[in-house]
Amino acid sequence: MADDDDTSAGLTADERRRPARRRASRSAGPASGNGSQSVTKLPSIDRGAGVAGTITLEKNATPTAEVTESAAPSAVEAETVSAPTAPEIESDDWYPTAPAGPRWARGALASAIALGLVIVALLAVLGWLLYERSVAGDRDARREAFTATAQQTVLNLTTIKPDTAKDDVAKILAGASGEFKAEFDGREDPFVSIVKEAGVTTVGRIVASGIESDSDDTAKVLVSARADVTTPDGSQNGTRDFRMRVTVTDNDGTLTASKVEFVP
Numbered sequence: 001m002a003d004d005d006d007t008s009a010g011l012t013a014d015e016r017r018r019p020a021r022r023r024a025s026r027s028a029g030p031a032s033g034n035g036s037q038s039v040t041k042l043p044s045i046d047r048g049a050g051v052a053g054t055i056t057l058e059k060n061a062t063p064t065a066e067v068t069e070s071a072a073p074s075a076v077e078a079e080t081v082s083a084p085t086a087p088e089i090e091s092d093d094w095y096p097t098a099p100a101g102p103r104w105a106r107g108a109l110a111s112a113i114a115l116g117l118v119i120v121a122l123l124a125v126l127g128w129l130l131y132e133r134s135v136a137g138d139r140d141a142r143r144e145a146f147t148a149t150a151q152q153t154v155l156n157l158t159t160i161k162p163d164t165a166k167d168d169v170a171k172i173l174a175g176a177s178g179e180f181k182a183e184f185d186g187r188e189d190p191f192v193s194i195v196k197e198a199g200v201t202t203v204g205r206i207v208a209s210g211i212e213s214d215s216d217d218t219a220k221v222l223v224s225a226r227a228d229v230t231t232p233d234g235s236q237n238g239t240r241d242f243r244m245r246v247t248v249t250d251n252d253g254t255l256t257a258s259k260v261e262f263v264p
Helices: 002-009 013-017 103-158 165-174 178-182 188-198
Strands: 023-025 040-044 052-057 064-066 201-214 218-230 238-251 254-262
Touching: 103 165, 103 201, 103 218, 103 238, 103 254, 165 188, 178 254, 201 238
Parallel strands: none
Antiparallel strands: 023 064, 040 052, 052 064, 201 218, 218 238, 238 254
């Protein structure tokens, strides 16, 4: 025991951790006989480093199995496992498809587009209404101007006084053109003389008027007028009703009566 202790004391730490060699023996065949010996060598098993010695079996002898340690690693090579490779993409124009967005996002986008279309439609309708209103306003203003010119022409024709006969005729000619003005050419003075000699005074007023037809530069206006007539002796005093069709023409922005017709 003392020898064993002394021996253990002389070992290093690595040697003390290393397991001791063991010898194993077993019966390998019958105890007697002189048969031939058969030796089988098996790969040794390394408990620490993965490599062992060899075990020798002998027939008709007490075989011993000697386990020896080897510093060389095991000769068994590990099987190499290759990782699967991704399949090659032959098409050059392949691109990964982005995942579709959330359903609520697509719905919000569709609602925004629909709202934009509605707003555009409303703006278009509003613009059209404003344009029509502007056009209608211009048309109404032009029709009112045509009517006012026709009314003034009729008032000039139905309002004549002996004292102002010359000025009254001048007013008629100032608003006349075309065929209507041609009827007075060279007849102004004779007309004034007749009014003065007769001494008849007429004062007209408009009863009603309306456009019969119109275009961009002309309009036909029907005018109803009533004239109060006064004679020197009073024998023909009274009222006279007239209906006239006055054609009004726009000459470079100036409206004049180009034709006057008496309508029964």
